[in-house]
Amino acid sequence: MANTDVLVVGGGPAGVLSALTIAKKGYKVILIDAKPFEEIGNKICGDAINLGPLKLLEKELGIPLPHGEEVADIVEALVFQTDRVTFPLFGDGFVLNRHPYGQRLLKIAVESGVEVRADTKAVSAIVDETSVTGALVREKGNKEAYEIKAYITIDCSGRNYQIRKTIPSELFPNLERKMAKRDVAASYREIIRLKEDHHYEKKILLIYDSIIPEPGYFWIFSKGTKRLNIGIGWYLDMSVEKGMKELFRDVLHKYYPPRTYEVEDKGGYTIPTRYPLMNAVASGFIAAGDSAFHVNPFSAEGHGPALSAGYYAGKIASEALKAKDVTEQQLWGYNIAVMKDFGLSHTKLQLFTEALRKVKTPGLEYLFKRKILTQDQFMTLHGGNSLGKVDIFKIILKGFPRYDLLYNLYKIAKGVQKFDHLFARYPSTPQGFSEWENEFMSIMNDIRNW
Numbered sequence: 409m410a411n412t413d414v415l416v417v418g419g420g421p422a423g424v425l426s427a428l429t430i431a432k433k434g435y436k437v438i439l440i441d442a443k444p445f446e447e448i449g450n451k452i453c454g455d456a457i458n459l460g461p462l463k464l465l466e467k468e469l470g471i472p473l474p475h476g477e478e479v480a481d482i483v484e485a486l487v488f489q490t491d492r493v494t495f496p497l498f499g500d501g502f503v504l505n506r507h508p509y510g511q512r513l514l515k516i517a518v519e520s521g522v523e524v525r526a527d528t529k530a531v532s533a534i535v536d537e538t539s540v541t542g543a544l545v546r547e548k549g550n551k552e553a554y555e556i557k558a559y560i561t562i563d564c565s566g567r568n569y570q571i572r573k574t575i576p577s578e579l580f581p582n583l584e585r586k587m588a589k590r591d592v593a594a595s596y597r598e599i600i601r602l603k604e605d606h607h608y609e610k611k612i613l614l615i616y617d618s619i620i621p622e623p624g625y626f627w628i629f630s631k632g633t634k635r636l637n638i639g640i641g642w643y644l645d646m647s648v649e650k651g652m653k654e655l656f657r658d659v660l661h662k663y664y665p666p667r668t669y670e671v672e673d674k675g676g677y678t679i680p681t682r683y684p685l686m687n688a689v690a691s692g693f694i695a696a697g698d699s700a701f702h703v704n705p706f707s708a709e710g711h712g713p714a715l716s717a718g719y720y721a722g723k724i725a726s727e728a729l730k731a732k733d734v735t736e737q738q739l740w741g742y743n744i745a746v747m748k749d750f751g752l753s754h755t756k757l758q759l760f761t762e763a764l765r766k767v768k769t770p771g772l773e774y775l776f777k778r779k780i781l782t783q784d785q786f787m788t789l790h791g792g793n794s795l796g797k798v799d800i801f802k803i804i805l806k807g808f809p810r811y812d813l814l815y816n817l818y819k820i821a822k823g824v825q826k827f828d829h830l831f832a833r834y835p836s837t838p839q840g841f842s843e844w845e846n847e848f849m850s851i852m853n854d855i856r857n858w
């Protein structure tokens with residue numbers, strides 16, 4: 409007998425959106441989070457977010473865009489920068505104050521009927537012979553764990569992916585369980601207050617500094633005229649001689665020498681940063697947000713995708729409850745929605761990340777400085793589209809004699825094409841998935857080993 413229709417584990421953006429979408433349809437939802445209620449939504453982050461997912465929530469759920477104290481700055485441009493090159497791209501969005509925004513979403517969830525159990529940690533999944541049936545949970549200060557039984561359990565526990573990793577592997581062969589070191593980035597950031605106004609208003613900068621192992625980067629995001637969110641991050645499989653905080657300080661002091669700023673807040677955490685799980689459902693189970701690798705693998709933006717994935721998880725779960733069928737087959741529509749929204753584009757962006765591991769910052773500088781790759785062409789590839797024949801010819805001419813770089817561009821363009829064809833055949837049901845996934849892995853492994 410279930411205690412609730414749906415159990416959502418984690419009250420970050422993915423969890424709150426899943427929970428409120430389902431509660432708005434009239435189903436019973438329990439949301440648990442390890443944090444105290446008033447701390448839910450407060451996360452160490454770069455705080456930048458694209459407009460797209462926020463517009464989706466406004467359109468589908470009537471959730472107003474961030475406003476008032478939730479907005480630290482508006483974003484009008486995303487700028488790639490190295491020691492020698494600056495490469496502006498356009499982008500609409502916000503730099504948020506995540507805590508008040510997260511608390512507003514939580515309030516909407518509560519008003520929609522979600523029961524929130526704060527200070528409550530999921531320990532492991534509960535399963536029967538065919539399905540995930542809830543989770544074993546423990547309240548803070550209480551040694552005894554207890555069970556919450558649900559028809560559907562949604563894992564939104566972020567980097568911990570507490571439910572997905574504790575589902576017995578033999579039960580659902582289509583569901584991946586691991587999180588490899590090369591797919592997780594370590595990251596550290598500070599919010600600083602400057603004595604003088606800065607020059608980064610309405611901008612977010614991704615800085616590829618040669619002392620940070622590629623494809624890692626240093627970021628500067630404006631949080632108003634005198635405040636900046638500044639951070640650093642790289643993959644866990646990279647070896648670096650200095651500690652992260654020491655390297656952070658070295659790079660920061662190139663821009664702001666000691667005593668020109670005060671640190672308001674600081675902290676670090678890890679970010680799963682890879683192409684998304686190709687399947688994130690099992691009978692009675694959905695994974696959304698960081699727990700399903702929904703972070704953009706190039707920019708490490710995961711807030712927006714977590715909101716969108718949370719909405720899709722909630723929508724598909726509500727439809728399954730209505731149909732009284734929570735099998736993998738019924739929940740499969742969630743995979744299709746994610747693939748259509750950002751699954752394919754994030755997979756293509758993985759190609760850029762792999763290329764950057766190979767060509768390194770000087771290679772990137774060469775491409776941009778010699779204008780081998782123009783801003784428009786970069787945007788085309790970055791958006792996951794192929795370049796025209798004339799463009800490719802021009803690139804080859806201008807790329808002489810750095811054919812190693814051209815080879816990497818060629819691999820990106822080829823990979824983009826292959827994924828386009830493969831994703832057009834993404835299975836409409838779980839049948840045929842394992843064959844499709846083998847094909848996917850063979851392309852991905854080829855790219856990773858080129």
Ligand SMILES: Cc1cc2nc3c(=O)[nH]c(=O)nc-3n(C[C@H](O)[C@H](O)[C@H](O)COP(=O)(O)OP(=O)(O)OC[C@H]3O[C@@H](n4cnc5c(N)ncnc54)[C@H](O)[C@@H]3O)c2cc1C
Binds near residue numbers: 440
């Ligand atoms: C330093 C840093 C900078 C970043 N910068 C950006 C950025 O600028 N823009 C951007 O878009 N993204 C950024 N990200 C990524 C972004 O923060 C995440 O992708 C996003 O928060 C994912 O949302 P989520 O709901 O999946 O997980 P989270 O936001 O991590 O939420 C998970 C929730 O689950 C709870 N939880 C965990 N384990 C359990 C458990 N066992 N039981 C119960 N509850 C549990 C946690 O308390 C938490 O509330 C950054 C991340 C880091 C670490």
